[in-house]
Amino acid sequence: MKARPIAAALAVLGYVIMLVPILFVVASAFTSSSTLSFPPKGFSLQWFGKAAAYQPFTDALVSSLLLAGCATALALALGVPVALGLHRGAIPGRSLLQGLFLSPLVVPELVIGLALYQQLMIGLGQTAFAALLIGHAVLLMPYAVRVTGAALTLADPALEEAARGLGATPWRAFRTVTLPLLRPGVMSAALLGFITSFNNVPLSLLLQSRDFGTLPVTMLDYVQQSYDPVIAAMSTLILAATIIVAVVAERTVGFTRIFGGIN
């Protein structure tokens, strides 16, 4: 391999900048003192127990998982057909549509949130969950469309033709050939969407209500009131869960495919 010292140094620096704060948080979750500090004093697991037993967190976790699951499903249900349509080129104004489905990536989420807040919650009196679901689904659509689209571009268009030639109706060819080939793309989009929704703060901050708050926002609230290791423990738990999901995804689908699909 050719040595590229500057690129390598930048990469290392990037990882350090990304990872060091995380390590600080993880380390301080194991402290035995009652304040957040680094280096941690002593060793204890008590904060994990407290975090897991703290009801606002567990409620918010359920809400967040529910919201992320529903929003991902909704985004895929809309996004996969759109990706198929765009790929086939059957839709007039294709580039405009492509631009449209990219827009949430560039429009600030706060703007989307505010718009939904005014229209849905104030204007139509919808619940926080409905507004959050729509907001998150809109946020996730680009992932659904683009990642699925990337999987489609990789598939040889002759495959479906070959199936037709062998006697398959268009629907049958789609179901037995295109759909199975799309599965990794859809799974990638789902994973990415789920994590994006789960971690989202700006939209959730605007659209949550007293009886429906997501975990990141609840944690943000918590930090503003008390600054103890419970928050570090909760963060560490989420981190661990994310790593497990990532490892499983890597084993089943492969991260290269997941992230290869985004750009």
Place this chain on the structure above:
Amino acid sequence: MTAAAQFIDVSRTFGDFTAVGSLNLDIPEGRITTLLGPSGCGKTTTLRMLAGYTAPSSGTIRIAGEDATRLPPEKRNLGMVFQSYALFPHMSVADNVGYGLKLRRIPAAERRSRVAEALDLVGLGHLAAQRPRKLSGGQQQRVALARAIAIRPSLLLLDEPLSNLDARLRVQMRAEIRRIQAETGLTVVLVTHDQDEALEMSDVMVLMRAGHVMQSGSPAEVFPRPANRFVAEFLGYENFVPASLSASDGATTLTVRPEHLEVVQGEAPDGARLALPATVTGIAYRGVDRHLTLSAPRGEGEDDVTLIATVRADHSRADWRPGDRVTVSARPEHVVELAD
């Protein structure tokens, strides 16, 4: 010969561009027909119209005597081998080959035996359980062939089936496809831009240019008697001599293959159809052959005619050298008269 398929005045345009223009063509049953021509001449478009993937802009396509012009591909019962092979990556080799049989609701037991039979025909019975990705290019192509043959199609369509293979495998597969055709008696339509491939494999070769048929017939008919300059050039005739340099009625150009030109010092041999004084301008050594470039004067104020001759080295005399004054001749049976 009965026709397995017919094109009747078929044309296909893309916007203003005519990819295939009023094509009339009979595909004879139980034979190999090749569509031969340079890139972009409409070979693939013709094949895709036959398979039902591209609709003709006008005209009629008949398959086994029936009008099939508007029939979708799944109702045509044709076996197509794509240039990219288009094997289903998520299925095993056996499932690929069995795909069409499953759609035909053939019972599992019979399906298995027909899959095995098709794979044996292409010599891949031992790879039935593999995924296509694990196979070499040549093996993938055989699977694609087996998959197309397994449905017992009324025609087997091959789009440049050998172009992704290396040179040796390509020559081997030519014989293989001929053998499979002979064993099955299938009607085959094969697209290629390689004249050697077409000459070796065709019962009927169809030469196409810019969406039109320039000549068709068996290699034995077409090769020694190209009908026009395009076909002659495509088949490797490299010498084009204005007919005015030799007595001939009607023709405007005479053409001779490089290996059929004779180069001598002094008089042309008796009975030569063509005899031109010329000067050697270049020599390339090709093993035992000498590839001579020659220049023959045409007349006052006109450019010389450039000739190319492939001759055997003659060790009884000194090798040719630039500047040698020679006579270039050809026997009557090797001279083809062209109207253009």
